[in-house]
Amino acid sequence: MIRQGELVEIEIQDVSSDGNGVGKIDSQVIFVPHTVTGDRILAKLIKVKKKYAQGRLEKIIHPSDNRIRPRCIVADKCGGCKWQHIDYGHQLEIKHNQVKETLNRIGGFTEFEVEEILADTDLAYRNKASYPLGMSDNGNIKAGYYREGSHQIINLNQCPIQDERLNPLLAEIKQDLQELGIPIYDENTKKGILRHLCFRIGKNTGEILITIVITKPSNYKLAQQAPLWLERYANVVGVTLNYNPRPTNVIFGEETELLAGRLYLKEEFAGLTFTLRTESFFQVNTNVAESLFTWVIDELNLQGHETVIDLYCGIGTLTLPIAKKVQKVIGIEFDKIAIELANHNAVINDIDNVKFMEGKSEVIFPELTTDADVVILDPPRKGCQPEVIEALLKMKPRKIVYVSCHPATLARDLKMLCENNDYRLERVKPADFFPQTTHVETAVILQSTTTH
Template sequence: MKYELGQIIKGVEAINFTYEALGLVKADDYSIFVENLLPQEKADIQIKKSNTKFAFAIVVKRYNDSPKRIKVLNQKLMLSGSTPLAILNYADQLEFKENVVKYLFQRNIHFNETQKILPCEKQWNYRNKITVFVESSKGKIKFGLYEKNTHKLVEQDSYDLANESINKLLMYLNKNINNYKCFIENGQFLKQIVVRYSESYDQMMLAFVQDKPFELSEDLLKDLTSNFKNLKVILKEEKVKKTTYTYYSEAKNIQDKISNLTFNIDYNSFFQVNSYQTNNLYNLLVNNLHLDKTMNVVDAYSGIGTISLKIAEKVKKVYGLEIVKEAVINAKQNAKLNNINNTEFYEGDVLKTIDNIKEKIDTIIIDPPRAGVSKEVLEKILKIEPKQIGYISCNPHTLCRDIDLLTLSKKYKLEFLKPCDMFCQTHHVETVAILKLK
């Protein structure tokens, strides 16, 4: 069975809510995944994408509301796909995420001891970074977020996931951006605006992303710095044949804190987007590992050194492995900034750089991208046989896959598994796992 693009299907009912926060509708054995449709809700839906096995659809008309549905406060943000769980109260969001992890591990590796999810104290305005998209038409610039799965721009009245300071800057730009000559003449070459903010130090970074170089005007820079005293870094990123950066500020980075540690963060640094919950996430890892001053620890995918530096005081030595050159430079700078002397950072692929370590490795910590860890790296870890493995994951499916491989070896046992809500109002969930050598 295959439905046609744009086809309307009347009177269907969602029977489940998938891990991607989509209502599941069944037509015979054919699955249709519907945005903004909760179980027990009936609706007319329109097919947006389909193949022979499944389809994706949107609601055209909803006939009833689930008892769990609440009023969405920001419809424009919902349209962008940024807040698919904003239709549920926070307790139901937590239950949904916890169940995603719990059932995944029950079903695939028969693990029945998933701990309760760690809630986030702040459910809105928690993001310390945002990227908005820019369009220019008839000499006028507008910016916002794309409607989900499209390139249709939806202008926003507020960015309720982003920190309040980021909102103030974006609202100022929204009101005034068309007053500046550099944008009037070159608006079609401006593609994105990126803002980062550090609440710990009240510092902000603003970047204008261009696909053809043009200079930012003096009046723009003067107005920005006079209206936003905390705007420490202003730059433009030129994405032409080669990506280049031009800074209009003396500083090239801002600083943020995790616990008592300070980190330099430049434009390309990976830093957890929820500053309010990051230390809690890392504490879940550190407090459930056995760490002491005799241990050598490997921090794979170490980024700018956030985890490495947090655990350094508890162990003999930390080796950070990271493929991004700039991140390794940042990590070394951050170690020096915090007067930490028992860390070493290696640039390169984990599979190769781990061979640089001649000491016995007691603990390996993994915090990979959403794709998880390659089979080759997991097999290398199994050969090394560290006493324990700590795994922080932003994708429970690849986490489950990787832990399945590690436990099937009969060498490791999964001893701790706890979800942590880092991304409120979204279906994404962070999870901490600890495995111990048998």
């Protein structure tokens, strides 16, 4: 029988959905972070339960062929990336298997194919970065990501997964903030002003927004500094302040103030022009998102006469490209700023067959009197509310497109949609929006079993 504190030698046989290596001693499952399938390791057991144990990697006895040298010098400390030690090809294999296994285990699906995972570059892909700010022991400003499992900031001057054009801004603006002498917010005392340093870049246009999150509205020193950043960096088109006074882990507050330039950047996506703000949602991996949305549109084989409803539509990232292919689209989104941007994006792209509605999908969608040929779902990680599932089964659109960032809630919702044979699982396409992490995006197309 294994005991807490014991050193054990194990072989890692798999990788769990939360990214930890999985090994066994007799019938006891052992989870060990920072390992990969094929590693032979020495681990110290730090928690032992009846059915499983958690271990800490002490030594790699024999490395797996899937193990590589991390390309980030703080990969063993920073919580931003969990899989820097895993060969990218194997990362894709793990994610592909995760989607298949979860749809089977939770969804109960048995006869289906998971298509090849969409992927692009495994580094320099993020078009947005939000760095919490802190103070080091010697009084210097820190900006970076939290150490895994804590709120201790790992100080960064560059990050290999963010767009390379943002790296010079991180180090230099951090130094500017140091010289301005504005107090840094302390999570423990709830005192201070500066909370986060945020960047967003248009992957295809190069336009950049700088946003500082603060606890108090307006700031004279930052107002004076903002035009200097605009002058120094040719690609920076706007500097904004976001006001978030709440003691919360949520990064952005509800109010944003323009300091210099404009509130938004322009991005080219799926053949259209989009305006984005730092605090509005947009997929962080532009290239793979565009590939996935193109796949969705191609697979729908739209003929031009269809009516489409897009739930959780955001700024219209998928709504507007689809509007170019159909007769009518309705987009529903809870976030007020996203709706404003969606309407603006429709106007600048001369798209007039789309209607955006502000509100919760679970409230608006069940009350719609419009029938749809296709309904698109792109909910947050928690998945769809029961009211949405019930309304879908009542409306019975010919096809449902479900885009998900969480295989478990995807499988749960698909099971409810398909369990009475109202729909069948037609296509499953995973996409790697988040290389070096455990997260995977999946697009699923459901086909109604009723002839329309």
